[in-house]
Amino acid sequence: xxxxxxxxxxxxxxxxxxxxxxxxxxxxxxxxxxxxxxxxxxxxxxxxxxxxxxxxxxxxxxxxxxxxxxxxxxxxxxxxxxxxxxxxxxxxxxxxxxxxxxxxxxxxxxxxxxxxxxxxxxxxxxxxxxxxxxxxxxxxxxxxxxxxxxxxxxxxxxxxxxxxxxxxxxxxxxxxxxxxxxxxxxxxxxxxxxxxxxxxxxxxxxxxxxxxxxxxxxxxxxxxxxxxxxxxxxxxxxxxxxxxxxxxxxxxxxxxxxxxxxxxxxxxxxxxxxxxxxxxxxxxxxxxxxxxxxxxxxxxxxxxxxxxxxxxxxxxxxxxxxxxxxxxxxxxxxxxxxxxxxxxxxxxxxxxxxxxxxxxxx
Amino acid sequence: xxxxxxxxxxxxxxxxxxxxxxxxxxxxxxxxxxxxxxxxxxxxxxxxxxxxxxxxxxxxxxxxxxxxxxxxxxxxxxxxxxxxxxxxxxxxxxxxxxxxxxxxxxxxxxxxxxxxxxxxxxxxxxxxxxxxxxxxxxxxxxxxxxxxxxxxxxxxxxxxxxxxxxxxxxxxxxxxxxxxxxxxxxxxxxxxxxxxxxxxxxxxxxxxxxxxxxxxxxxxxxxxxxxxxxxxxxxxxxxxxxxxxxxxxxxxxxxxxxxxxxxxxxxxxxxxxxxxxxxxxxxxxxxxxxxxxxxxxxxxxxxxxxxxxxxxxxxxxxxxxxxxxxxxxxxxxxxxxxxxxxxxxxxxxxxxxxxxxxxxxxxxxxxxxxxxxxxxxxxxxxxxxxxxxxxxxxxxxxxxxxxxxxxxxxxxxxxxxxxxxxxxxxxxxxxxxxxxxxxxxxxxxxxxxxxxxxxxxxxxxxxxxxxxxxxxxxxxxxxxxxxxxx
Numbered sequence: 001x002x003x004x005x006x007x008x009x010x011x012x013x014x015x016x017x018x019x020x021x022x023x024x025x026x027x028x029x030x031x032x033x034x035x036x037x038x039x040x041x042x043x044x045x046x047x048x049x050x051x052x053x054x055x056x057x058x059x060x061x062x063x064x065x066x067x068x069x070x071x072x073x074x075x076x077x078x079x080x081x082x083x084x085x086x087x088x089x090x091x092x093x094x095x096x097x098x099x100x101x102x103x104x105x106x107x108x109x110x111x112x113x114x115x116x117x118x119x120x121x122x123x124x125x126x127x128x129x130x131x132x133x134x135x136x137x138x139x140x141x142x143x144x145x146x147x148x149x150x151x152x153x154x155x156x157x158x159x160x161x162x163x164x165x166x167x168x169x170x171x172x173x174x175x176x177x178x179x180x181x182x183x184x185x186x187x188x189x190x191x192x193x194x195x196x197x198x199x200x201x202x203x204x205x206x207x208x209x210x211x212x213x214x215x216x217x218x219x220x221x222x223x224x225x226x227x228x229x230x231x232x233x234x235x236x237x238x239x240x241x242x243x244x245x246x247x248x249x250x251x252x253x254x255x256x257x258x259x260x261x262x263x264x265x266x267x268x269x270x271x272x273x274x275x276x277x278x279x280x281x282x283x284x285x286x287x288x289x290x291x292x293x294x295x296x297x298x299x300x301x302x303x304x305x306x307x308x309x310x311x312x313x314x315x316x317x318x319x320x321x322x323x324x325x326x327x328x329x330x331x332x333x334x335x336x337x338x339x340x341x342x343x344x345x346x347x348x349x350x351x352x353x354x355x356x357x358x359x360x361x362x
Numbered sequence: 363x364x365x366x367x368x369x370x371x372x373x374x375x376x377x378x379x380x381x382x383x384x385x386x387x388x389x390x391x392x393x394x395x396x397x398x399x400x401x402x403x404x405x406x407x408x409x410x411x412x413x414x415x416x417x418x419x420x421x422x423x424x425x426x427x428x429x430x431x432x433x434x435x436x437x438x439x440x441x442x443x444x445x446x447x448x449x450x451x452x453x454x455x456x457x458x459x460x461x462x463x464x465x466x467x468x469x470x471x472x473x474x475x476x477x478x479x480x481x482x483x484x485x486x487x488x489x490x491x492x493x494x495x496x497x498x499x500x501x502x503x504x505x506x507x508x509x510x511x512x513x514x515x516x517x518x519x520x521x522x523x524x525x526x527x528x529x530x531x532x533x534x535x536x537x538x539x540x541x542x543x544x545x546x547x548x549x550x551x552x553x554x555x556x557x558x559x560x561x562x563x564x565x566x567x568x569x570x571x572x573x574x575x576x577x578x579x580x581x582x583x584x585x586x587x588x589x590x591x592x593x594x595x596x597x598x599x600x601x602x603x604x605x606x607x608x609x610x611x612x613x614x615x616x617x618x619x620x621x622x623x624x625x626x627x628x629x630x631x632x633x634x635x636x637x638x639x640x641x642x643x644x645x646x647x648x649x650x651x652x653x654x655x656x657x658x659x660x661x662x663x664x665x666x667x668x669x670x671x672x673x674x675x676x677x678x679x680x681x682x683x684x685x686x687x688x689x690x691x692x693x694x695x696x697x698x699x700x701x702x703x704x705x706x707x708x709x710x711x712x713x714x715x716x717x718x719x720x721x722x723x724x725x726x727x728x729x730x731x732x733x734x735x736x737x738x739x740x741x742x743x744x745x746x747x748x749x750x751x752x753x754x755x756x757x758x759x760x761x762x763x764x765x766x767x768x769x770x771x772x773x774x775x776x777x778x779x780x781x782x783x784x785x786x787x788x789x790x791x792x793x794x795x796x797x798x799x800x801x802x803x804x805x806x807x808x809x810x811x812x813x814x815x816x817x818x819x820x821x822x823x824x825x826x827x828x829x830x831x832x833x834x835x836x837x838x839x840x841x842x843x844x845x846x847x848x
Contacts (some may be wrong), residue, residue: 029437030438033437043747045410053376115431116430117430117432118431120434123436242823246389256695269531314430318421318432320417320421322413322414322415322421323414324413324414324418324447327412328440328444328446328447329440331447332438332440
């Protein structure tokens with residue numbers, strides 16, 4: 001074990017990133033961001049009437065679950081281990097006559113020797129239109145997807161409405177790649193599952209990320225805040241086992257419909273007292289002993305509140321856009337790119353008065 | 363700055379970090395389409411209620427209260443915009459006037475356009491010019507925040523009731539001296555009831571040289587250079603002293619009147635004869651005892667004399683001041699409470715007598731901590747009868763609750779220094795010429811020597827001024843035990 005060894009090669013600031021790391025994606029993000037915004041110049045700009053944080057809630061097309069109702073008890077291991085987490089967030093900040101203005105931000109958090117550190121990327125602001133969405137998305141995909149096979153496979157660009165989440169996913173994969181290459185003998189926490197094959201989680205890339213993490217002695221633990229997996233009609237996270245936490249139990253017999261691939265074994269983890277449990281995906285290629293050891297190290301090295309690791313919680317908190325940041329970004333684009341803010345009436349409110357709940361509730 | 367809201371006569375304005383606005387500043391909200399402008403005064407500066415600000419602050423402190431360390435890769439430089447939004451301020455402003463073609467009116471019945479109106483700072487000199495406060499008798503009070511001089515006109519103190527108040531050591535006496543010296547400079551007659559001997563060096567500079575007003579400052583110390591000749595005293599003045607300062611009962615007062623008239627008829631009005639007359643008086647022995655006790659109090663005060671040469675200074679000084687202006691300082695420093703009341707009763711009686719007979723045109727009276735020597739009935743007298751006779755009072759106090767409510771209601775000008783205690787500000791805010799919100803908000807934050815001027819001298823535009831320094835010998839300092847050891 002490399003308990004005393006620094007898991008990240010130090011750089012003058014915050015030990016991240018390493019000089020050899022490919023930083024082309026943020027660079028491309030900046031270029032595309034500025035380029036797209038220049039095309040939005042002098043256009044009327046309609047503020048988004050309901051701010052909402054976008055997240056990927058695509059329903060998993062996975063059927064049939066079985067559980068091993070014998071829980072695996074966990075005992076915190078106090079061996080010092082680096083814990084790192086990644087999360088991204090996207091938001092639509094307004095509409096133009098041709099499309100919409102979105103913002104994307106990512107956060108990476110480390111916990112090392114009792115201290116949390118962060119590195120935040122963004123916000124990157126894009127003006128996405130029907131005309132440029134393919135160009136923007138493909139350019140980023142090209143930078144991000146190294147495998148030609150993968151690139152051809154996902155040649156189509158997402159719909160305009162999907163663009164915020166897809167852009168955020170691209171940034172998230174890049175951040176995950178960076179972590180997989182820089183952290184050694186640590187625990188890397190992802191937000192979501194290890195399900196791949198859907199639009200923003202190409203299987204090849206996910207496999208590469210997991211391979212890299214394994215080579216560096218890391219284990220990926222993916223926590224899903226929400227899941228649609230059910231057993232006997234109940235959500236798997238609602239199944240209460242009369243057992244003292246921390247523990248996890250395995251979900252078996254999952255049969256994903258192609259092209260969906262499960263790259264991790266699926267567990268339900270209840271890590272602290274209380275009724276909170278999460279779906280936890282752990283890299284399939286890691287032995288069961290290492291999986292348990294990784295989770296026990298996480299218990300011994302991170303803080304937990306409501307069964308959720310603090311590092312991942314901080315990653316989420318730090319990338320989420322607050323309302324005043326949205327106002328600030330609107331201020332930025334209005335000032336810098338001369339977008340004229342217009343107030344388009346909310347048709348629901350206009351037609352239905354107090355019974356109209358706003359366009360997002362339609 | 364952007365107009366955000368109006369409720370009653372309060373306007374809320376959104377201000378951004380690059381716009382430096384403080385409490386007390388004046389703003390002009392101009393609506394070009396209507397051709398009118400609102401003049402508002404900032405009475406409070408708050409943080410704007412920006413959505414999501416709580417989340418923003420909470421996430422900066424998630425690590426057990428310690429600031430989480432990290433780095434932001436912010437290529438578009440959005441962070442300054444976020445700070446700009448987060449630091450936005452909400453200015454609560456009171457509507458003071460409407461400007462229409464360079465003329466001011468107090469009406470606030472119209473509303474400027476929220477989207478089209480422009481908001482800018484209104485410098486104090488411009489406001490004073492618009493308000494037309496300037497006159498022929500300028501008194502420079504000091505400097506405003508924007509380093510401009512705040513000048514009032516002495517004529518706006520004429521015929522007015524003024525209050526100077528604030529907590530200890532904020533500069534009340536200093537402002538009183540400034541007003542006195544300028545009034546004297548304009549040949550006004552000023553009488554000061556000087557409780558702590560603070561004004562006795564009004565004619566001296568800090569290096570103990572005579573200043574320009576030296577010859578116009580007359581310090582009268584009771585029982586020393588200020589005495590009253592008994593036979594020159596009017597009976598009603600002495601009866602006022604006996605009844606109000608010495609609480610002589612009515613029956614005894616009647617007896618005293620008889621004795622006095624008898625002595626006056628016989629031309630024997632001396633202290634000795636008065637004593638003898640009381641001794642030989644054929645009256646109830648209780649009455650005699652009552653008269654005797656008051657007689658000895660009068661004699662022991664040392665304030666009364668039979669020597670005509672000793673008792674002419676007050677009238678002389680008043681007549682001199684009436685001709686060329688001057689300040690008569692009644693030094694009450696080492697005077698006992700009873701003697702103090704005797705002196706004040708006498709001086710006020712004398713002033714009323716001289717004013718009624720038009721021997722004096724008008725007098726500006728400065729009364730420090732008047733509750734310590736002014737009898738109950740005088741408070742009403744001062745705001746009603748005496749004002750019409752030409753006695754214009756300025757009350758100076760650090761205990762605003764000692765001044766009666768009707769005085770506040772009638773006050774024309776208030777010079778308000780800092781108060782920390784809210785109850786004190788409550789008392790002051792009873793004044794008719796001021797709104798409680800302005801008083802509480804601005805006066806609570808004033809630094810020493812900064813004064814909130816309210817009332818007619820500033821045409822009801824409350825203004826904050828740093829009272830200018832005076833080259834006067836400081837008196838009335840607190841005696842300190844540790845002075846030499848520090």
